[in-house]
Amino acid sequence: MSRPSVHPLTCRLLAPLLLVLTLFAGAAHAHAVLQSTTPADGSLLQTAPGTAALVFNEPVRPLAIRLIAPDGSETDLTDQVAAAAALQIPLPELERGTHVLSWRVASDDGHPVAGSLIFSLAEVTGAAITAETRDPALSMVIWAARFLMAAGLVLGVGGALYGAISPLPPAARRPVAGAVLLGLVAAPAYLGLHGLDALGLGFAALADAAPWRAAAGTAFGPSTGLAMLAALTALAALRWPLLGWVALAALAAAYATSGHAGAAEPRWLTRPMVFLHLAALCFWIGALLPLALSLTPSRQGIAPPALRRYSAVLPVAVILLLGSGLALAIVQLGPDPAAWWSPYGAILAAKLALLAALFMLAAFNRWRLTGPALGGAPHALARLRRMIAAELVLALLILALAAGWRFTPPPRALAQITAQPAPAAYGHLHSTEVMANLIITPGKAGPALIEIELTDSTFAPLGAMAVTLGLSLPDRGIEQLTREARLADGHENLWIIPDLVLPLAGIWTLDLEVRQSRFSLLRLAGEIEIK
Amino acid sequence: MKRNTTIALAFTLGALTTPALAHVSLEQQEARVGATYKAVLRVPHGCGDQATHTLRVQIPEGFINVKPMPKPGWTLETVRGEYESSYDYYGSALSEGVKEIVWSGGNLPNEHYDEFVFRGTFVGSLEPGQSFYFPSVQECADGEEAWIEQTDDHDAPKPAPGVKLLPADHQH
Numbered sequence: 189m190s191r192p193s194v195h196p197l198t199c200r201l202l203a204p205l206l207l208v209l210t211l212f213a214g215a216a217h218a219h220a221v222l223q224s225t226t227p228a229d230g231s232l233l234q235t236a237p238g239t240a241a242l243v244f245n246e247p248v249r250p251l252a253i254r255l256i257a258p259d260g261s262e263t264d265l266t267d268q269v270a271a272a273a274a275l276q277i278p279l280p281e282l283e284r285g286t287h288v289l290s291w292r293v294a295s296d297d298g299h300p301v302a303g304s305l306i307f308s309l310a311e312v313t314g315a316a317i318t319a320e321t322r323d324p325a326l327s328m329v330i331w332a333a334r335f336l337m338a339a340g341l342v343l344g345v346g347g348a349l350y351g352a353i354s355p356l357p358p359a360a361r362r363p364v365a366g367a368v369l370l371g372l373v374a375a376p377a378y379l380g381l382h383g384l385d386a387l388g389l390g391f392a393a394l395a396d397a398a399p400w401r402a403a404a405g406t407a408f409g410p411s412t413g414l415a416m417l418a419a420l421t422a423l424a425a426l427r428w429p430l431l432g433w434v435a436l437a438a439l440a441a442a443y444a445t446s447g448h449a450g451a452a453e454p455r456w457l458t459r460p461m462v463f464l465h466l467a468a469l470c471f472w473i474g475a476l477l478p479l480a481l482s483l484t485p486s487r488q489g490i491a492p493p494a495l496r497r498y499s500a501v502l503p504v505a506v507i508l509l510l511g512s513g514l515a516l517a518i519v520q521l522g523p524d525p526a527a528w529w530s531p532y533g534a535i536l537a538a539k540l541a542l543l544a545a546l547f548m549l550a551a552f553n554r555w556r557l558t559g560p561a562l563g564g565a566p567h568a569l570a571r572l573r574r575m576i577a578a579e580l581v582l583a584l585l586i587l588a589l590a591a592g593w594r595f596t597p598p599p600r601a602l603a604q605i606t607a608q609p610a611p612a613a614y615g616h617l618h619s620t621e622v623m624a625n626l627i628i629t630p631g632k633a634g635p636a637l638i639e640i641e642l643t644d645s646t647f648a649p650l651g652a653m654a655v656t657l658g659l660s661l662p663d664r665g666i667e668q669l670t671r672e673a674r675l676a677d678g679h680e681n682l683w684i685i686p687d688l689v690l691p692l693a694g695i696w697t698l699d700l701e702v703r704q705s706r707f708s709l710l711r712l713a714g715e716i717e718i719k
Numbered sequence: 720m721k722r723n724t725t726i727a728l729a730f731t732l733g734a735l736t737t738p739a740l741a742h743v744s745l746e747q748q749e750a751r752v753g754a755t756y757k758a759v760l761r762v763p764h765g766c767g768d769q770a771t772h773t774l775r776v777q778i779p780e781g782f783i784n785v786k787p788m789p790k791p792g793w794t795l796e797t798v799r800g801e802y803e804s805s806y807d808y809y810g811s812a813l814s815e816g817v818k819e820i821v822w823s824g825g826n827l828p829n830e831h832y833d834e835f836v837f838r839g840t841f842v843g844s845l846e847p848g849q850s851f852y853f854p855s856v857q858e859c860a861d862g863e864e865a866w867i868e869q870t871d872d873h874d875a876p877k878p879a880p881g882v883k884l885l886p887a888d889h890q891h
Contacts (some may be wrong), residue, residue, distance in 0.1 A: 223767055245768060245829075295741075413840075707777040707854035709867045711875075 200504025220244040220295035227307040229669075230687060236309055239290055242275040248293035248301070249290040253277055254665060258313050260692060261438050262665075284312035286634075290667045294438040302667035304660070306689050312635050327595060330385060333378040337415070339584055340371030342466075345418055345435045346474005348425035351430030352499075354494040360478040361426060367477075372419040379403045379412045398663045402717075411446035440466040456495055458519055461512040468509035472502065474585040481578040482560070483569050499558050506547070515601035532593065539589045546582040549575060554608070615716035617700055621645060622710055624700055632719045634695045638685040640673055642702065649681040657685060658699035664692055668699065693718050728820035730764070743866040744856050745880045746834070753843035753887040756782075758853065759836050760880060765829035766859035773823040773858035774835055776818075777867075779849065784808055785839035793825035807843045823858075847886040852879040 226241040227233055232456060249271040255263045269277050277289070285308065292302040293305030356364065383399025384391065393399055403409060416439035425431035444462040475498055482494050517536060521528050553575045560568035613631025617624040625641045638657065642650040655673040660666055673683035690696070700712040746759035767770045778785050789795045798819035804815035820837055827833050827857050845851065854867035880889050 221767060313839065525777070630789060701866075703865070706865075707863065707867050709869075711868065711870075 193698065197695065220246050220301050222301070225305050227305075228332075229305050230307070230631060232308045232310075232312060237279060240277040240279055240305070240307075240407045242277070242291060242305070243276070244273050244295070246295055247273045248270060248275065248295050250275060250291070252290070252292040252665070253319070254290045255279065255291065256288040256664070256666065256691060258283055258287065273504040284310040286689050286691050287347055288666055289509065290665060292667055304667045304669045306691060308677050312689055313591050316473065318634035319583065326381070326384060326391070326437040329391075330378070330381045330594065331591050333374050333381050334594050335588045337371055337374035337378050338587045338591055340367045340369070340374055341415060341419060341439055342470050342473050343430075343477060344368030344371050344474070345422045345439045346470040346472075347478055348422035348429075348432040349470055350432070350475045350478040351425060351429040352676065356426070356429070356478055356498055357482040360481040363477055365423065365480075366607060368419050368422045372416060372423075375412050375415045375419070379408055382408050383680035393663075398695075402663075403608060407446040407656075411442045414445065418442060429643045436467055436470055439470060440464075446644060451490075454519075458516060459693055461515045464508050465516065468505040468512070471505045472509065472589075473580070476576050476580045476583065480488060480573045480580070481574075483573045495558065496562060499554055502550075502554065506550070522554045531595075533587050535592050539586055542586050546586065549579050549582065553579070613713050613716050613718055615698055617698060617714035618645075619710060619712055622650060622702060622704075622712065623647070624702070624712055626698065626700075628690070628718065630718060631717070633690050635689050636688070638671075638673070639676075640682070640683040640685075641702070651680050652683075652702050652704055654701075654703040655683040656703075658701070659688075659690070659693050660697045660699070661692060662697055663694055668691065690718050729740065730872045734845065742878060743864075743880050745853070745882050746881065747814050748799040749883045749885055751839055751888050752841050752845045752847050754812055755838060756882070757838045757841050758790070758882070760853070760855060762827060762833050762835065762857065763829060764832075766857055766862050766864045768829045769859035769861060770829060771827040771857045771859055772820065774825075775856045775858070776820045776835070776837070776852045777850065778818050778820065778839070779854075780804075781842050781861055782853075783813050783816055783842055784838045785837055786836075787817070787820045787822075787837035790825070790835065792871075793822040797820045798886065798889050806844075809841065835837055841884065843887060845884055847884050849884050852881040854879040 199240065221244065222242060224243045226243075227237055250269040252265050253265040253269050253275075255265055259261070263280055265277055265279075268277050275291075275293070287307055289305040289307070290302075291304070295301060319694055345369035347356065347367060348361060350360075351364075378402055380394050380403065382395060383401070383403030415438075418435045421435035421438055423432050425435055427699055440463040443466045444459045474551060479495065479498060512663060521533065521536075557568055557572045557575060560570045611631055612627050612629040613624035615628075617626065621644060623643050625643075625646060627639045627641075629637050629639070640655060640657065642652055642655070644650045657673060658668040658670045660668040669688070671685045671688055673685045676682040676684045695715050695717050698712075698714045698716055700714075702710045702712065704710060729761050739762050743763070746761055747757070750756040760774075761774065762771065762774065783802065783806050785797075787795055787797060797817045798821070799816060800818040801815050802813070805812045807813075817839075822835055841851065849868075850871055852869040854865075854869065856867065857864040862875065867879050868875050868877055869879050869881070871881070872878070
């Protein structure tokens with residue numbers, strides 16, 4: 189340590205770079221070949237092994253050796269493994285379930301070779317339980333982004349809608365625009381965070397395309413687009429007030445097309461209900477701020493007509509809000525009362541309690557204060573303003589609770605997870621001459637059946653000598669798992685891999701090798717999403 | 720970690736100075752269109768740890784008048800067939816010739832290295848700048864190693880041995 193040395197990390201980064209340069213310099217390439225592993229790939233063990241072994245045809249040096257446990261957590265074992273032809277990898281204490289040993293080694297000319305080894309202890313699970321591995325800090329940030337997005341959009345779009353019904357008080361323009369901008373920033377931020385969560389990545393990965401691509405591929409992609417459209421329209425509505433209606437429709441549609449509620453069956457019911465719920469919510473909550481600001485004593489001339497109109501329509505919005513909320517709650521809670529006491533149910537109960545308080549406040553304002561305020565009594569106006577501010581705070585608390593639903597699947601969905609097999613995942617790979625349709629059943633982490641149908645470019649069945657599928661999950665650092673497919677009995681172009689365990693959810697990279705004849709081999713690349 | 724790094728650098732330097740040869744490859748990596756080419760196919764190992772007993776080399780369209788070199792201890796056979804088109808070879812038309820070379824009945828243990836030689840002529844109509852591949856398959860007791868993927872990708876697990884085509888030498 190006394191002499192200056194290059195930082196080890198720098199060396200680790202530089203070494204592969206040099207290797208790559210070497211490769212491009214035109215040297216011939218050797219590669220090590222994996223000959224056997226202990227435990228065997230795909231094996232189911234009854235007792236936990238203390239070590240794993242990877243045997244190569246020549247000495248190799250470990251570049252990255254990582255163990256991914258059934259709960260998705262990773263252990264870096266690289267430093268505990270010495271260079272050898274037979275790598276001995278000391279294993280930590282193993283939990284029950286399916287583990288992945290992902291390895292990358294360099295052979296004696298530095299050419300890196302990589303692969304993954306899957307084995308299960310006591311039972312085959314697949315590490316699908318991402319909820320337990322979620323980083324609490326990430327959860328907080330996701331919740332905050334979801335809340336800020338909802339608060340910004342509801343207040344902003346609602347404010348714009350107020351402008352479409354009744355002139356927006358000048359003092360309200362700036363707060364409304366501010367709320368819209370908050371929503372405009374929080375919506376895409378939430379999308380990226382959602383992607384991080386989906387892939388189980390840390391904040392640093394926000395700089396990569398992967399989480400964004402993953403999130404954009406979910407229902408939140410188009411939904412975020414709609415929400416941002418709603419925000420932009422709301423900004424335009426500050427100039428052309430009638431656009432407030434368009435912004436409202438876009439925002440309500442954004443929420444109707446994503447989230448637990450919009451995904452519940454029957455969708456012909458739930459989606460319109462979410463739409464109405466959001467529209468009524470925007471109308472009510474979004475109007476509070478402009479309404480309070482319109483009640484300044486100096487503006488008594490303007491306030492009463494706005495207040496009168498608003499208080500006439502408000503009961504309609506409240507009925508819509510309650511009715512749609514009730515319908516959604518019934519669908520989401522499901523028929524089994526025992527399942528209602530879930531985290532989802534707890535949030536719903538808290539939300540209902542706050543809502544009851546909000547209604548009482550609103551009713552008090554409506555029947556006790558609005559009359560005198562309409563009469564122009566200054567005391568009543570000031571009091572009404574304070575009470576509206578209290579309404580606003582309660583409404584924001586309710587939105588904050590609703591943002592927590594992001595983390596609590598409703599009882600209805602939990603019941604489905606246990607009752608229904610997950611749908612299959614589909615992948616389509618093609619070159620100019622060959623097409624391959626891939627079906628992975630079920631399309632979720634765990635044991636799966638993979639079917640590969642080969643056709644030519646005119647969809648005619650295409651025979652092959654051998655088919656080999658490589659699967660890797662670059663986002664989680666899982667190197668390629670390679671499996672030979674076998675021809676399904678009685679078929680000429682349907683190949684199956686019956687016993688693969690996909691250890692983690694995510695977007696897997698596919699590398700399909702089709703051996704068409706003794707001397708010809710075709711490689712197809714693609715991706716498939718495992719939920 | 721430091722030791723690992725040192726080893727990494729040592730390996731890297733090793734790679735720069737003494738290329739190791741684990742892929743089946745051609746000794747001469749460039750050839751002129753329209754010229755004769757002596758292909759020396761280098762086979763550095765068996766299939767996994769098994770000995771190679773047969774080597775099959777495909778002769779694709781465009782490499783004509785092929786003559787493989789016999790090898791002591793190996794049986795040499797060729798598969799002949801019609802070319803897709805007829806080629807001019809020093810004034811005479813060639814429309815048929817060797818399509819596949821098979822050296823069989825030999826024994827190349829995994830620990831040893833050997834070379835397999837054939838010669839032929841690249842026709843003048845081939846496009847310079849491209850790689851021309853000779854897909855090759857090593858056959859062993861329980862399996863094979865198929866060096867047949869026609870790609871310049873250095874990361875391909877088993878690329879077909881190839882030669883880069885250069886423009887014809889017109890001064891010749």
